[in-house]
Amino acid sequence: MDRVLAERCLRDIYVVSREGKLIGHLSYQKLIHFVLAKHRAVHTRRQLMQRVAAEVSEDLMNAQVVYAKPDEEVDNVIDRQLEHGIDDMPVIDDQGVMLGVINIHITMKEFRKNSKMIIE
Amino acid sequence: MDSLSLITLYLGILMLSGLFFGLIASRLGLPRVAAYVIAGMIFSPDLLGSTLNLKVGDWAEPLATVALGIIAYLIGGSITAKQIQQMGKTVLGTALSESFGAVLFVFCSMMLLASDKAGITTFQMALAFAAIAASTAPAGTIAVLHQYRASGPVSSVLLGVVALDDALGIVVFSLVLVVITGETLSAKLGLAALEICGALVLGAFAGWGLKEFASRIHKREMRLPLVFGAILLSVGLAEIWRLSPLLTAMAMGFSSRYFLGFSGDQLVEPIEFIEELVFIIFFTLGGAHFEINVFFQHMDLIGIYFIARIIGKYVGASLGAMISGASPPVIRWLGLGLVPQAGVAIGLVLTLGHKPAFHDVATMMVNVILATTLLFELVGPLAAYFALRGAGELGVKRKRRKF
Numbered sequence: 001m002d003r004v005l006a007e008r009c010l011r012d013i014y015v016v017s018r019e020g021k022l023i024g025h026l027s028y029q030k031l032i033h034f035v036l037a038k039h040r041a042v043h044t045r046r047q048l049m050q051r052v053a054a055e056v057s058e059d060l061m062n063a064q065v066v067y068a069k070p071d072e073e074v075d076n077v078i079d080r081q082l083e084h085g086i087d088d089m090p091v092i093d094d095q096g097v098m099l100g101v102i103n104i105h106i107t108m109k110e111f112r113k114n115s116k117m118i119i120e
Numbered sequence: 121m122d123s124l125s126l127i128t129l130y131l132g133i134l135m136l137s138g139l140f141f142g143l144i145a146s147r148l149g150l151p152r153v154a155a156y157v158i159a160g161m162i163f164s165p166d167l168l169g170s171t172l173n174l175k176v177g178d179w180a181e182p183l184a185t186v187a188l189g190i191i192a193y194l195i196g197g198s199i200t201a202k203q204i205q206q207m208g209k210t211v212l213g214t215a216l217s218e219s220f221g222a223v224l225f226v227f228c229s230m231m232l233l234a235s236d237k238a239g240i241t242t243f244q245m246a247l248a249f250a251a252i253a254a255s256t257a258p259a260g261t262i263a264v265l266h267q268y269r270a271s272g273p274v275s276s277v278l279l280g281v282v283a284l285d286d287a288l289g290i291v292v293f294s295l296v297l298v299v300i301t302g303e304t305l306s307a308k309l310g311l312a313a314l315e316i317c318g319a320l321v322l323g324a325f326a327g328w329g330l331k332e333f334a335s336r337i338h339k340r341e342m343r344l345p346l347v348f349g350a351i352l353l354s355v356g357l358a359e360i361w362r363l364s365p366l367l368t369a370m371a372m373g374f375s376s377r378y379f380l381g382f383s384g385d386q387l388v389e390p391i392e393f394i395e396e397l398v399f400i401i402f403f404t405l406g407g408a409h410f411e412i413n414v415f416f417q418h419m420d421l422i423g424i425y426f427i428a429r430i431i432g433k434y435v436g437a438s439l440g441a442m443i444s445g446a447s448p449p450v451i452r453w454l455g456l457g458l459v460p461q462a463g464v465a466i467g468l469v470l471t472l473g474h475k476p477a478f479h480d481v482a483t484m485m486v487n488v489i490l491a492t493t494l495l496f497e498l499v500g501p502l503a504a505y506f507a508l509r510g511a512g513e514l515g516v517k518r519k520r521r522k523f
Contacts, residue, residue, distance in 0.1 A: 024382055043262060044392045045198035045283065046385065052211075052280045053203035063382035064335075085340060 012088040014098060015061045021096040024061030027086075034060060067092045070099060074110045081107065130174045134160060134404035135397075142400065149267075151260055153403055153462040154497040157490060160407020169408065176408045181474050187402040188467040189355035189369040190391060193347075195286045195464075196323075196373025197388035204284075211280035213444035214437055218281065218458055219254040219288045221436015222429050223296075226253040229428035234421060240481045244300050248478065249421075251296035252468045252489060253429045253461075255289025258282040260460035260497060264504040269515030274508065277441070277450050278457040286464050287370065293468050294319070294364040300477065319364040323371020326354040330372065331379035334387055344390035351391075366471070399463060406466040409486040418484055422491045429492075430503075433458040449511040456507035460500030462493050 013031060015024035037043065037051040050060060066084045068077045068091045081089055087104045138159040145155035163169045204212070230246030237245060261282050265275055298312040330350045337346060351369060358368040377384030415422075434455030441451040469489040473482030508514050 039266070043258075044395070045194060045258070045286070046388055046392065048258060048262070048279070048283045049198050049200075049203050052276075052283050053206040058382065059202070061382055062385060064386070083339060 012086070012101075013057070014065070014090050014101065015057050016098050020098060022065055022067065022090055022092050022098045024058070024063050025065040025090070026057055026061045030060055065090060068102060069093075074107055074114060077102065078104070078107050078111055126174065127177075127179050130163070130176075131401070133163060133172075133174070134408065135400050137163065138400040138404040149263075151257075151263075151460075151462065151497045151501075153257065153259070153399065154494055156400055156403035157407040157466070157493060160404035161410040161490070162407075163404075164408050164410040166410065166412045174408075176405060180405050180408075183401065184405060184467070184470045184474075185355060185359070185365060186352060187398045187405075188471060189351050189365055190348075190395070190398050191402075191464065191467060192290055192366045192369035193351050193373040194388065194391055194395060195290060196370035196375075197377050197384070197391075199284070199287060199374060200377060200384070207280050207284070210441065210444045210446045210450070211277055211284070214277060214440035214446070214450075214454065215281045215284040215288060217440025217443070218433050218436035218455065219285065219292060221434075221439065222253040222432035223250045223292060225428045225432025225435065226250040226425060229424050230421075233424050237481055237484060240478065244477065245481070245485075247296055247300045248472055248485065249425055249488070251293045251300075252289075252465050252472075253425070253432065254285070254292040255461060255464040255468070256282050256285035256433075256458050257460040257462035257464070257497070257500070258285070259462070260500045261457050261504045264501050264508065268505070268508060268517050270508045270513045271515065272449070272511060272513035273447050274450050274453050274457070274511040275513050277446065277454055278504075278507075281437070281454070281458065285458070289464050289468070290366050290370055294367045297364070297472070297475070315362065315364050316367060318361065319358060319367035320371045322354060322358060322361070322363055323368040324375040326350060326368070326372040327375025327377075328379050330376040330387060334376075334380065340390075343386060344393070347387055347391050348394075366468075403463065403466060406470060406486070406490060409470075409483065410490055411483060411487060414483055414487045415491055418488055421484075421488045422495075425488060426492050426495055429461070429496075430459055449513075453507040453511040456503040456510075459496055459503040461496040465489055465493055 011028035013026040013028075014022055015026060017023050033047055034050060037047060043051065053059070066080055066086060066089060068080070068089050070091055070093065077089060081087065081104050088101050089104075090101050091099045093099055138156040141155040141159040142152040145152050161167065163172070163174060165175050169175060227246045227250035230249055231242060234242055234245065236242050261278060264270070265279070294316060295312065298315045330347065333346055333350075334343065337343060350372065354368050354372050355365045357363075358365040373388065376387045380387060437455035437458055438451050441454055446454075466486075466489060469485050472478050473486055478485065505514075
């Protein structure tokens with residue numbers, strides 16, 4: 001949690017195997033819910049069970065991760081970020097090894113830069 | 121005004137009044153479910169319902185079935201097999217024992233103290249009430265744990281037990297329902313196996329189908345209609361094939377999460393968004409069944425059920441904790457934290473009322489459970505407070521935030 005809070009704009013957490021392959025995604029919201037569960041009076045049943053029984057990141061992560069490829073166009077990346085309602089998207093290579101994470105703030109900046117270049 | 125317009129008007133009135141009362145209850149730190157029930161009671165035929173020519177009729181049955189199906193799906197979808205394993209023998213053993221304790225005490229008390237009612241034998245009535253007694257509502261207990269920053273062994277075990285209790289309540293109810301609505305004993309047992317196994321198979325198949333569709337749907341906003349439609353379809357099929365719709369929905373929730381693995385939350389989250397809407401409709405409709413004279417005529421049953429369930433929960437929890445090797449504070453205090461009972465109980469009694477064997481006594485049973493639900497929701501948090509105080513697990517009380 002301290003590492004997440006120390007990051008400037010990266011918020012979600014990505015779970016990787018020992019070989020560095022991306023295997024899951026743990027959203028910032030879910031992590032906050034879990035950490036603060038004992039300080040909140042309202043839970044869904046699912047959150048209550050997680051509060052009682054979750055022990056490792058695997059218990060909270062989502063294995064269906066939306067990702068981008070290194071050579072993918074910015075337009076497509078933004079489109080997927082908006083469609084799935086996510087701000088952070090991991091970038092993986094052809095073997096599924098995680099290379100980095102791209103934030104919507106950065107993709108928007110890039111998109112605007114490209115748009116200005118096209119207009120000029 | 122035609123009857124369809126009246127139904128639409130009635131639903132609108134119930135929903136908005138339920139919402140209004142619920143907001144007031146939240147502000148006063150009272151349980152919202154109790155507020156929804158009271159809102160429904162105000163518009164029952166004995167009160168404002170007759171003035172406005174509003175009455176709950178057969179039209180409410182499919183709404184209640186769907187609402188309870190959604191709740192059962194959410195209960196099933198909230199649990200994974202791994203979580204059950206991680207809970208430990210104290211939580212599992214105590215949960216089973218206190219559920220069984222409540223069922224046994226309510227059944228025996230009703231058999232000994234209640235008299236035959238018109239249209240039903242004491243045995244059937246005792247079994248029916250016993251089946252409903254198992255479930256516990258977690259919200260009231262969690263609110264107390266949060267308000268007093270409680271922590272310790274009693275709090276930990278209590279959280280685990282209330283998390284499991286609704287699921288156990290539905291399983292117990294489904295098992296008993298088959299027995300009390302069947303005819304001969306062999307027919308009952310045969311029917312029991314068919315209804316329950318069939319429901320589990322249908323639920324598992326529906327869960328697998330849901331997972332297959334969900335894997336192909338990437339837009340989040342499409343998941344709600346997918347899951348909602350699947351619940352309607354599976355509950356509808358269960359009713360047509362005379363399987364347990366509650367077990368079917370619960371099995372579907374559990375299995376869809378199992379098949380989708382670590383992404384299983386996706387099939388539960390969309391329905392969680394509409395859970396409060398379902399509660400408002402469901403509990404105001406439940407409250408609208410209230411009848412003053414029925415309530416006063418059956419105060420004996422209200423008293424027997426209320427006291428027997430508390431004793432059963434306490435004794436069952438203590439025995440279960442003792443057998444599973446829990447610490448003395450858990451053995452002594454846990455049972456008092458399991459008193460609240462609300463949503464699932466009302467749903468179960470409404471389901472029971474639609475069965476032919478209980479048609480003549482539906483109003484009586486619904487009113488008894490409505491009354492006891494209000495009592496449990498008021499007394500439950502107090503009992504939980506005393507349990508945690510007795511166990512020495514209360515922390516500094518939080519200040520309630522002002523709106």
